[in-house]
Structure formats: structure tokens, C-alpha cells
Amino acid sequence: MDLSSDHVVMKLVEMGFEMLDALDAVKAVGGKSCDDAVEYILKGHHRTSGFAPASSLCSIGSNKILGKRAMPSSFSSGSKRQSSLLDHFRSVNQNKKKGNNFGIAEVDSQLETVSDPYKEQLKSFAPVFLESSCYPETELSNGCSEASSTWEKRVNSILQNRFGISSLRSFQREALSTWVAHKDCLVLAATGSGKSLCFQIPALLTGKVVVVISPLISLMHDQCLKLSRHRVSACFLGSGQLDNCIEEKAMQGMYQIIYVCPETVVRLIKPLQKLAKTHGIALFAIDEAHCVSKWGHDFRPHYRRLSVLRENFCASNLEFLEYDVPIMALTATATVHVQEDILESLHLSKETKIVLTSFFRPNLQFSVKHSRTKFASSYAKDFQNLIDLYSEKKKSTGKKLAVISRESEDQTDFGYHDAQNIHETDYDEDEEDQENSLAKKNSSNGKELSEEYLEDETDIFQSVDDWDVACGEFCAMPPCELLEIPVPSEKQKDLEGLTIIYVPTRKESVNIAKYLCGVGLKAAAYNASLPKKHLRQVHQDFHENKLQVVVATIAFGMGIDKKNVRKIIHYGWPQSLEAYYQEAGRAGRDGELAECVLYADLSRAPTLLPSRRSKEQTEQAYKMLSDCFRYGMNTSQCRAKILVEYFGEDFSSKKCNLCDVCKEGPPELVNVREEANLLFQVITAFHLQVDNDSEHAPYEDYGLGNSKQKKLSHKPNLLFFISKIREHCQKFKETDCLWWKGLARIMEAKGYIKEMDNKGRRVEIKFIQQTEKGKKQLDFEDDKPLYVYPEADMLLSLKQDRTFSGFSEWGKGWADPEIRRQRLERRERKPRSERKPRKKRTRGPSSKKLHPWRSKE
Ligand SMILES: Nc1ncnc2c1ncn2[C@@H]1O[C@H](COP(=O)(O)OP(=O)(O)OP(=O)(O)O)[C@@H](O)[C@H]1O
Ligand SMILES: [Mg+2]
Numbered sequence: 076m077d078l079s080s081d082h083v084v085m086k087l088v089e090m091g092f093e094m095l096d097a098l099d100a101v102k103a104v105g106g107k108s109c110d111d112a113v114e115y116i117l118k119g120h121h122r123t124s125g126f127a128p129a130s131s132l133c134s135i136g137s138n139k140i141l142g143k144r145a146m147p148s149s150f151s152s153g154s155k156r157q158s159s160l161l162d163h164f165r166s167v168n169q170n171k172k173k174g175n176n177f178g179i180a181e182v183d184s185q186l187e188t189v190s191d192p193y194k195e196q197l198k199s200f201a202p203v204f205l206e207s208s209c210y211p212e213t214e215l216s217n218g219c220s221e222a223s224s225t226w227e228k229r230v231n232s233i234l235q236n237r238f239g240i241s242s243l244r245s246f247q248r249e250a251l252s253t254w255v256a257h258k259d260c261l262v263l264a265a266t267g268s269g270k271s272l273c274f275q276i277p278a279l280l281t282g283k284v285v286v287v288i289s290p291l292i293s294l295m296h297d298q299c300l301k302l303s304r305h306r307v308s309a310c311f312l313g314s315g316q317l318d319n320c321i322e323e324k325a326m327q328g329m330y331q332i333i334y335v336c337p338e339t340v341v342r343l344i345k346p347l348q349k350l351a352k353t354h355g356i357a358l359f360a361i362d363e364a365h366c367v368s369k370w371g372h373d374f375r376p377h378y379r380r381l382s383v384l385r386e387n388f389c390a391s392n393l394e395f396l397e398y399d400v401p402i403m404a405l406t407a408t409a410t411v412h413v414q415e416d417i418l419e420s421l422h423l424s425k426e427t428k429i430v431l432t433s434f435f436r437p438n439l440q441f442s443v444k445h446s447r448t449k450f451a452s453s454y455a456k457d458f459q460n461l462i463d464l465y466s467e468k469k470k471s472t473g474k475k476l477a478v479i480s481r482e483s484e485d486q487t488d489f490g491y492h493d494a495q496n497i498h499e500t501d502y503d504e505d506e507e508d509q510e511n512s513l514a515k516k517n518s519s520n521g522k523e524l525s526e527e528y529l530e531d532e533t534d535i536f537q538s539v540d541d542w543d544v545a546c547g548e549f550c551a552m553p554p555c556e557l558l559e560i561p562v563p564s565e566k567q568k569d570l571e572g573l574t575i576i577y578v579p580t581r582k583e584s585v586n587i588a589k590y591l592c593g594v595g596l597k598a599a600a601y602n603a604s605l606p607k608k609h610l611r612q613v614h615q616d617f618h619e620n621k622l623q624v625v626v627a628t629i630a631f632g633m634g635i636d637k638k639n640v641r642k643i644i645h646y647g648w649p650q651s652l653e654a655y656y657q658e659a660g661r662a663g664r665d666g667e668l669a670e671c672v673l674y675a676d677l678s679r680a681p682t683l684l685p686s687r688r689s690k691e692q693t694e695q696a697y698k699m700l701s702d703c704f705r706y707g708m709n710t711s712q713c714r715a716k717i718l719v720e721y722f723g724e725d726f727s728s729k730k731c732n733l734c735d736v737c738k739e740g741p742p743e744l745v746n747v748r749e750e751a752n753l754l755f756q757v758i759t760a761f762h763l764q765v766d767n768d769s770e771h772a773p774y775e776d777y778g779l780g781n782s783k784q785k786k787l788s789h790k791p792n793l794l795f796f797i798s799k800i801r802e803h804c805q806k807f808k809e810t811d812c813l814w815w816k817g818l819a820r821i822m823e824a825k826g827y828i829k830e831m832d833n834k835g836r837r838v839e840i841k842f843i844q845q846t847e848k849g850k851k852q853l854d855f856e857d858d859k860p861l862y863v864y865p866e867a868d869m870l871l872s873l874k875q876d877r878t879f880s881g882f883s884e885w886g887k888g889w890a891d892p893e894i895r896r897q898r899l900e901r902r903e904r905k906p907r908s909e910r911k912p913r914k915k916r917t918r919g920p921s922s923k924k925l926h927p928w929r930s931k932e
Contacts, residue, residue: 263414295335367379439663478831677871
């Protein structure tokens with residue numbers, strides 16, 4: 076808007092600039108444009124000589140990629156809509172500021188010091204960690220301006236007035252200063268660290284619209300609701316809206332923040348371009364940006380199409396833009412591979428700044444416990460602490476905890492008649508049968524996975540429309556209404572500690588919720604197959620502290636920001652450490668201690684892979700599962716260290732001092748020299764024989780005489796080698812298979828043995844080959860001690876008091892006369908009508924196939 080010179084000066088003084096600076100600026104930019112004058116002052120050119128383009132202050136590398144990124148030296152185009160510094164100051168509730176705070180040197184030095192350390196890094200997109208932790212309110216470690224810059228002061232006042240927050244965290248300051256410099260940005264910061272503020276503040280600073288791309292309605296809804304309580308208007312647009320009224324209002328600039336799903340934003344490019352022209356778009360934020368990458372968890376194909384944003388909102392395409400509308404992508408769970416994929420897929424420029432903070436959450440206490448989670452009989456044991464915890468609260472308040480009636484009554488309405496009787500404690504063969512058959516189905520390669528089972532039972536690809544509403548609008552609540560929102564009392568807060576139990580399958584979410592309701596807890600199930608209305612209600616009850624426990628699949632995860640979640644229980648193996656850390660990150664968002672326990676069957680490698688994955692994703696899915704398994708098997712390294720290092724962070728000299736490993740210490744070192752030599756010897760002998768005599772019945776010595784077996788045994792698996800050791804070495808006859816599996820994993824990690832099968836479709840080492848390093852270091856005669864920390868499965872095998880007669884899990888139990896007697900007794904105690912019909916067991920060629928050595932037994 077062009078005004079008379081006097082008017083501009085007056086406006087500038089009103090905005091808090093000094094009269095001299097205002098006069099200076101108006102003179103320099105030729106009067107008329109208030110925008111240009113403010114830009115001039117903020118860029119620090121008042122009462123200094125020259126007016127350097129912004130590129131000299133903040134550019135990193137070339138600015139030729141996608142249109143103009145640098146600020147031009149002329150300000151002739153006052154009508155242009157852009158994210159200029161001026162606009163960042165144009166806010167309705169402008170605080171009058173006094174004097175010379177608009178320090179030229181401060182803004183300059185901030186931008187310059189921010190840029191420098193990243194020059195090299197950005198060229199290659201190589202991330203560098205800036206801070207040791209995102210939580211402490213420390214100043215920037217890279218020597219950014221000691222005193223706050225002008226925009227930052229303005230931000231601080233917004234933070235205090237609107238959000239009740241005292242200051243920006245250093246990574247938030249980094250992200251915002253990048254936006255101030257009109258640059259794209261990838262923010263990688265821990266769960267709960269406050270990434271949302273990075274994209275919400277620009278709307279309040281500029282009065283322009285911020286467009287946030289978000290993956291779920293539930294997430295968009297929660298954020299809009301919160302914003303309305305902070306007096307910010309917002310709306311959300313899902314993919315299946317029938318009524319376009321909110322969308323139209325949004326495109327007319329009636330909300331400060333528009334949340335939109337990726338499916339919809341690509342449809343709205345033209346209207347958004349119009350909005351950019353009429354109202355201005357301050358920023359595109361891509362929240363939960365890991366959804367972009369097919370190498371991460373939560374991949375959402377529509378996220379990959381978001382490159383249209385960079386292409387359609389750059390100054391080279393839209394002549395009314397002075398600069399590209401900045402894009403800010405944010406996530407808490409991206410490995411280095413995923414980070415690169417995000418940058419590439421979104422077509423972010425080489426100038427993109429990577430704001431990388433520590434992924435470490437110092438108040439989360441991680442632990443892993445063994446449990447046969449598939450069996451209902453484990454619930455009582457595993458959830459006893461939880462039940463006691465909430466029961467104590469019940470006693471202390473004298474209130475009776477009612478089972479959520481909706482849960483118990485509506486179960487049948489939801490079609491859960493197939494749910495198992497959760498009170499069944501029998502450890503019966505049919506359960507084992509089912510489990511074994513599933514494990515077999517899922518065991519060795521992608522092809523064998525039961526897609527049908529997975530599709531029905533797991534929530535892998537979450538659809539954006541996870542609720543029964545497709546869009547919604549939230550007006551900024553006036554302060555008087557805000558006073559009516561009840562503030563929980565301290566006593567209430569104490570009672571509020573919530574728990575989320577994450578389970579792999581939908582069925583388990585219902586079973587466990589039912590079980591917990593049955594013992595008097597306020598619990599509810601949450602999975603994508605439940606009615607959307609129910610899911611919305613669970614969200615609401617959870618946020619209003621009406622529930623104690625939510626038992627959920629991954630459908631209840633991303634972005635849930637509730638301060639008092641004290642416990643996250645994973646009941647069953649997660650599919651990746653990213654998903655695990657993302658879900659664990661729901662805990663302790665008030666900064667207080669919170670517990671993250673993983674209950675998993677440590678005697679079995681996980682098998683549940685995502686359905687609907689491409690061939691190339693299958694290998695990655697196995698890799699992710701394998702990393703989870705190793706995390707669970709670990710007994711000697713700080714768990715937080717494993718987790719943050721998984722995301723590429725260097726945590727080498729630190730530990731959390733909270734996790735089970737840090738607290739209990741590693742197990743005693745064991746000298747495994749003899750066993751390692753022996754295993755290596757058997758492997759070597761086998762391969763020697765194969766090499767020497769591949770034509771003529773080479774495996775006779777191993778009991779593999781017939782041609783069918785010979786074909787199979789070209790890739791001998793670990794179990795085969797163990798059987799050989801048992802056959803030939805009396806001393807290790809009783810040594811459990813789990814123990815050998817653990818040892819093989821350790822030997823693989825040390826580089827002594829390796830997998831023969833190069834398909835990469837495995838969680839554990841299976842078909843084994845020696846390595847050169849192994850050949851050198853595992854000399855048969857060598858008796859130098861080889862100390863290792865036994866891993867979880869090895870320790871478990873030592874605790875088992877059952878003697879194992881074979882390798883089949885089923886056989887382990889039934890072959891033992893005592894166990895068999897106990898099981899039969901239990902079975903007899905059950906009324907006949909309740910017994911499940913026996914399944915016909917199929918034995919024969921197929922089992923021989925898997926265990927060829929049995930032909931000799
Ligand atoms: N500078 C700050 N000082 C204090 N609290 C803050 C600050 N910034 C944000 N918060 C608070 O941190 C909490 C978590 O914020 P937010 O939901 O943005 O986290 P997030 O990083 O997006 O987490 P997630 O990765 O789980 O989505 C919010 O309740 C917010 O009020
Ligand atoms: Mg978030």
C-alpha cells in the first residue's frame with residue numbers, strides 16, 4: 076500500500092520505530108511505501124551507508140534454483156505479496172516498541188552466523204546436530220546474537236500473550252530465522268519439542284495465511300482446537316468434504332492457519348495461488364514430513380506429490396511474488412536416509428536449511444521385558460502394575476471406576492463377536508498352533524506373508540479421514556470464553572497420568588481394552604476399523620482425562636500432544652524403531668519422568684511386516700524389523716543411545732542413566748570362545764565339503780543323502796548347524812537353540828560370519844557362511860578368551876527350566892512329560908463345551924523340509 080511520506084513516518088513511529096530511523100527510511104525508499112521503509116529499517120540500513128540485498132546477509136550457496144530467494148536491492152514493487160520482513164511485523168496486536176532495538180547488526184549478525192556453519196552442510200544436505208538437547212532453553216550454541224533480534228522480541232511477546240510460553244527454544248529460533256530469510260527449511264526435532272510453533276508463529280507475525288499439510292484429521296482437529304484457545308482462527312480440510320463452504324472461506328483468507336491433507340492441497344493449487352496474491356501466504360508447513368519417504372514408517376504416497384508446492388509457489392512462476400513462499404518440513408523421526416529422501420522428494424532447494432536438534436528425550440525411561448504377548452494368559456501378569464496403579468487411585472479417591480459403557484456395550488455393535496474370550500488363561504495347544512502357523516506363514520520371505528491377515532489385522536497405512544468429520548473451522552476464542560475452560564486442579568493432575576498401550580493388531584487392541592475394562596479400569600480400544608465416531612469420542616475422552624488407558628494400533632499416534640501421558644506400553648514388537656520412538660514420544664510431554672516399556676516375545680524374532688508394500692520396500696521393512704529385534708535383544712547398551720543413534724545422532728559419550736540397561740547394568744561377560752570356535756568349525760566343515768564335492772552326494776555326512784534334501788541344504792541354516800553340534804558334542808547337547816541363535820547374532824555383528832542369502836529378507840541370520848575375518852580370528856586351536864555380553868534370548872534360554880527336545884516351539888512343551896501332564900490337566904478342568912475343537916495337525920514332508928536333520932533322529 077502506498078501512502079504519503081508523512082503518513083508512512085507516522086505509521087512507522089506508531090509501530091515502535093524511532094522517528095529518526097523512520098525519517099531516514101522514508102527518505103531512502105522514496106516515501107510512499109510503508110512496507111519498503113520497514114524492510115529498509117529491519118535490514119539495518121537506516122543511518123548506515125548503502126542498502127545491500129538480503130542475499131548478502133543470508134544466502135547460502137547459489138540462489139538460482141527455483142526462482143528468486145534473495146531480496147532485491149530495489150523496493151519498487153510495493154504491492155507484491157511476499158514473506159518480507161515487513162510482513163513479519165504486520166500484526167494486529169502490534170506492541171509498541173521503543174527505540175533502537177531494531178539493531179542492524181543484530182539482525183545481520185544473526186542471519187550471518189546462522190548461515191555460516193551450514194554452508195557446506197546444505198550443499199550436500201548433510202545434517203549436522205546443533206544442540207545436545209532440544210529441551211533446555213539454552214541460547215544458540217553457534218554464537219547467534221546474544222541480545223534478541225527484533226523479530227524475536229515480537230515473537231516472545233506473542234508467545235507470552237497468546238501461548239503463555241516465556242521464550243523460543245533454540246531450534247525454534249533457528250527455524251524462524253530461516254523463514255525470516257525466505258528460505259526452505261527441514262526441521263528435525265524430538266517428539267514433543269514444539270515443532271508446531273515454528274509454523275504457527277509466522278501466521279501471527281505477518282497476518283498472512285499459513286498452510287499446514289498434515290496427515291490425519293484427528294491431528295489437524297487437535298491443533299485447530301488448541302489454536303482457537305490461543306485466539307488463533309484455523310480450519311482443517313480433509314479429503315472427503317461434501318460441503319465446500321469452509322474450503323471457500325479458507326481460500327478467501329478467513330482463517331489464519333489452514334490445515335489441509337496432502338490429497339486436498341494438490342487439488343487446491345490454483346485457489347491457493349489466488350490466496351497468495353490477495354492475502355499472502357506466509358509459509359507452507361509440511362508436518363510429519365517422514366510420511367514423504369517410502370523408506371520410513373507411515374509412508375503416505377500423497378505426500379510425495381507435495382513437490383508441486385515448491386514448483387507452483389516460486390517467484391519465477393508467479394510474478395506477484397518477490398520471493399518463493401518458504402516451505403518448512405518438520406518431523407521427529409527421520410533417519411539420515413529418510414531425511415535425504417524428504418529433501419529430494421519435496422524438491423526443496425539446495426539452499427534448504429536443516430535445523431537438526433537432538434532426538435534425545437531425557438525424561439523417557441526405556442525398558443524391554445519378555446512376554447508371550449500373543450496369549451491372553453500374559454495379560455494378568457504384564458498389566459498387574461498398571462491395574463494396581465489405577466486401582467490405588469481409585470482407593471485414594473474413593474470413587475468407583477466405571478467401565479466405559481460405550482466400550483463394553485458397543486463391542487458387539489462394532490462386530491467384535493470374533494474376539495477371543497479374554498479371560499481365557501489356558502495355555503492350550505490350539506493357541507500355540509495358531510501362533511506357530513502364523514509364524515510359519517510369515518517366516519522366511521515376503522511371498523509367504525499372509526497379506527490377507529495383515530490387511531485385516533493391522534493399521535499400516537493410515538487414511539487421512541480417520542474421523543467421521545471431513546472438515547471443520549475454529550474461530551479464535553475471545554478471552555472471556557477462554558476463562559470458562561476449566562483448569563485442572565493440582566489434585567486432579569495427580570490423578571491424570573494416562574497410559575497408551577500400543578499393540579500390533581486391531582484384534583489385540585479390542586481384547587486388551589476389554590480385559591482392562593473387565594478389571595475395573597477406564598480403557599478404550601482405538602484402531603482404524605472401529606467406527607469413526609467412536610474414535611473421535613475416544614480422542615475427546617482421552618484429552619479430557621476421562622480415560623486411563625487407550626489400547627491402540629498405530630492409528631493413535633502421530634502428533635498426539637497430551638502433557639500427562641505417563642506410560643507408553645508397546646505390547647508386541649513394533650515394525651520399526653521410527654514408529655516405536657514416534658509412539659513412545661507421546662509420553663512425558665510435560666518434561667516429567669515417563670515410562671516406555673516394550674513387552675515382546677524375546678524368544679522369537681518379529682515377523683509382522685507392513686502390507687501393501689512394494690518389492691523394494693520389502694527389504695527395507697525387514698531391515699527395520701531387524702533393527703527393532705536387535706534393540707530388544709540388547710542387554711549392554713543404553714537404550715536411549717541406540718534409539719538416537721538410529722537417527723544418525725552421535726551419542727557416543729553419553730547415556731541416559733534411566734533405562735533398564737543403565738540402571739541394572741549389563742549382564743556378566745561370558746567367555747564364548749569354545750562355542751564360537753565350535754560353531755565356526757561346523758560351518759567351515761560344511762562349506763569345505765560342499766566346495767570339494769558338490770557333485771556326488773556331498774552331504775551324506777550330515778544326513779542329507781537324498782537328492783531333495785541335498786537341494787535344500789545348499790543353503791544350510793543355523794538350525795542345521797546346531798543339530799550338528801548337538802550330535803557331535805555331548806557337552807552342548809542340552810544347550811538351547813535360543814542360546815546359539817544369540818551367539819550367531821553376536822558373531823555376525825563382530826563380522827565372523829555372514830548371511831549367504833543376499834535377498835536381505837530376514838530379521839535374523841539364517842543361512843550362514845564364514846567371513847575372512849572369522850577365518851583369521853576363530854582359529855580352531857585358539858583358546859584366547861572371547862568375552863561377550865549374552866543377549867536377551869541367550870539369558871532367556873538360561874532361565875528356561877524346561878528341557879527342549881526339538882526346535883519346534885510346540886514340541887518344546889509337549890515333549891516334556893511334566894508340561895504335558897499339566898496341560899492335559901488344565902484341559903480336563905475346562906468344560907467340554909468351552910474347549911476348542913482340535914485341529915488336525917499336518918505333519919510329514921513339509922516339516923521334514925524345514926528340519927532335514929530330523930531324518931536321522
Ligand atoms: N518454547 C517453548 N517453551 C515451552 N513449551 C513449548 C515451547 N514450544 C512448544 N512448547 C510446548 O510443547 C508441547 C509440544 O509441542 P508440539 O505438539 O508442537 O510438539 P511436536 O514437536 O510437534 O511433537 P510431535 O513430534 O510429537 O508432533 C506443546 O504443548 C507446546 O505448548
Ligand atoms: Mg507435531
